[in-house]
Amino acid sequence: MQGKIIGQVKRVNGPVLQVKGITDASMMELVHVGEGRIVGEIVKLSGSQATVQVYEDATGIAPGDNVYGSGMSLSCTLAPGLIGNIYDGIQRPLEELRKLSGNFIGKGIAAPAVDEEKLWHFVPQVSVNSTVSAGSVLGYVQETSRVRHFIMLDSALSGEFNVDFIEEEGDYNVKHTIASVSQNGESRSLDMIQYHPIRVPRPVKDRLSLSEPLVTGLRVIDSLFPLAKGGTVAIPGGFGTGKTMTQHSIAQWCDADIIVYIGCGERGNEMTDVLREFPHLVDPRTGKSLMERTILIANTSNMPVSAREASIYTGITMAEYYRDMGYNVAIMADSTSRWAEALRELSGRMEEMPAEEGFPAYLATRIAQFYERAGHVRTLNGQEGSVSIIGAVSPPGGDFSEPVTQHTRRFVRCFWGLDRSLASARHYPAISWLDSYSEYADELKKWWDEKSQGRWSKNRERIMELLQKETRLQQIVKLVGSDALPDSQNFILEVCSLFKNAFLQQNAFDEIDRYCSVEKQIAMMDIILQYYDEGSDAISKGVPMVKIRRLSVVQDIARMRFSVSNDNVSEIDRLSLRLQRSIMQLGGLYEE
């Protein structure tokens, strides 16, 4: 097997090993430990000693076992064949591991991250003697029917290269030499595989400003707290408030080109759910299977804790790779708290001085480094691409004041706080309209207003204001009952209740309701505000609120999320006319 002996184990304490007699090792170097060749990484060097964290169960490792160096950092394999695959935290393909060790994951097993035999149809994009540099596209293969995978020159290279040879169009496997390039007389031959250290961000040419929303099809998100392509968002919520469901919904329906879904320290069955469900789901925009744009990373809670720590970086490195081809990538990390806890566990084992709640002092730095890898960029080859990060946070006891939530909040610009009382009433998605915010609303105003003839931003402000008013009124109602309020104020409660039921709630299992198009969202918001305007007007003319509430058209508005399909939004215009007529008739009855 690969590697030379670089030291011997001195002490074993869970997944953290002390190694002595270090001869030649570098920080973050990938190592293998013992005869079982367990994968590990050097996290600390001091004199002739090193600390190694291992990515598998350390059972059986004894002092004196050899440690083998590999000469490279823990890296990610980047090549055609990633999409549709499912990996563990250190990019071992789980399907392949299953073939090797059966239903349970064995120890010290390894498999190449992508199928090295599979033939891809390669189409060259450069000619001999042209000049290329890091990130330049050499050619492409069609990875899935919706993803064209560009083979780029390794981003770690610097300077300009001359293309000496480029393979003709044809079917090759990833190990086949497709080109050779040279610089100052030094020639190198290239295949379709690149390796990139997972903890180092991939370089870009420029960072661009954010201007386009990541449309998720969830109304409360798109209309009230939108996320931009290239933005970052945190979804904190106690257990059972629907973090995973929200993440699943977004992974299914958002308009990103590529999805990287990281199940980091979460339930095995949830990953199975994604795995079994996604291949059958069809993307409403392209009519293709969702698996054709998805990469899954499953490091469930019972898999080794250090691999959980690495899984986040593995995921984002793959995301950046596809971004560099000019795609919009969305990455879901469920949950970053588990990742932070893995940091804490490893830090504790290394006997580092703890800061808040036992977390290491570098927690905030690590969180910041992760979220800073998102962005809308100009890639080295001049394309525009983006990586958006959607990170779930699982605060202990649902208490948002704990360190992970607090630090995350500092580095994200959008916050979808999940509310336990909404979840208890089975109001899903349980995104609280009082705690949540989006700093992207201003940047996305232009995009939305173009789609809605300028109404979106005004409507959004009005609705937010009504919801705030409602909260104040609810406090009064709690004290004196709703009968004590005048009809005009009761009507605000009524409109908000309709807005919550008909707009904010969304049923992830309903054929129609689970995805709501931008046009439908705009129309729905319009009609609810129309109801408020015309209803208030009628009430001021003396129409009792109960009469307005009982109008059959109001019941139909309450059900429009199920009854009006996305490609038949004009149905809502008809509802709007009916509403206008009904209220006018009522007004007529009370006029004299």
Place this chain on the structure above:
Amino acid sequence: MKNDNSTLDRTLLRGREYRGASRIDGALVYMKNTHPVGYNELVEITAPDGRHLSGQVLDTSDDAVCVQVFEGTDGLNLPDTRMHFLGEPLSLSVTEDMLGRVMNGLGKSRDGGADPRGSEERDVNGAAVNPTSREYPRDFIQTGISVIDGMTTLIQGQKLPIFSGNGLSHNQLAAQIVRQAKVRGGKSEFAIVFAAMGVKYDVARYFIDSFEETGVLDNVALFLSLADDPSIEKTVTPKTALTLAEHLAFDKGKQVLVIMTDMTNYCESLREISTMRGEIPSRKGYPGYLYSNLAEIYERSGKIAGLSGSITQLPILTMPNDDISHPIPDLTGYITEGQIVFDRELAGRGVYPPINCLASLSRLMKDGIGEGMTRADHPHLSNQLYASYSKVKEVRNLASVIGEEELSETDNLYMKFGDFFEHKFLNQAFDEDRSIDQTLDLAWKALSILPSEELQRLTEEEISEHYQGE
């Protein structure tokens, strides 16, 4: 005699016995000058009086080995303690014969019979199931308890803990579930693996008696590590039990129901050991790896594609001071697929089972109910029950401020609905076994108290078919 030669075959060294510990601290024994000992290796310890104890390597280095002794270190002394390192992790010799037996936390006989021995030794720590091998659980288990079947449906292969408090009726509920649980269509019987950690003798007795009464005892394997047993043993008991459960489910194709009580004691033991080792604590003194550790237990449930067996877990834990945000229930809730939460106030009003259904949840329910599994109206119906009952809570709060007389007509109906729900739907006898149809019909009866326009989570067709009001 330090030995750095790692090429030396470690199996040769297994025969060696070392005498003389360098330090004993609680359940931990430190020994110096041994051959290189593997992490997590099993250790056989001979006490000065000739007793045989077993232990496990917690920390190993060039200078010393730290061993935790499962049976406790009473009677050990420094010079005469002898140790034997077996070169392999703690294992359980699994066999179907364990059904019908009472064992201790290590799988040794506790009922006077011979130690059960099977043909295969299994590492009790298990291995993670490859997520691609799992099958998503969908098969409904009818427990005969309305609030569970109707609102927090248990699914075969699920891990659904009971969050209880001291003195509440969680043991009765667990016993009732064991007695009544059936798979729709009555395909196969459940085999039951019961792990007791740190519970009192009479609690264990209660379960044994109740299994005996219903005649399931031959189908139950009991692993008891009672309150006065050494605390280390409690930390392996659930692992031993689950090792057997995996054998029964995935080798023998049985439907296994694992009851573990009380997970709080398990966590306390972990904390005890962690503190003894001087580890850096995280919340409330519990070790930072509590989450991973609990996950290694809870995740050993589910179904594997292509195999017929399943492991369903019903861990019971008592929330210290009834606090659901305490680290133990909190971390558990993040791993398990839902939770059944007990409520002291309901128990005080004599409601059994005293389940706070708003705080309870079954995450796997969505795929296990509805047409062809339970009944077509079930999904919307349970949704409506949640919504209406949470409204009841609001109305009650209002009533306590302004008085019941001041409530509006609709609100009064909500009060009535709330009473019916708690006393007729939630409340049932300890030996009452309701079928799913009975449960759902009862739910409709409750909802029929409310005006039909309040039932917004149900479709018009469902209302016209089942609604009995007005």
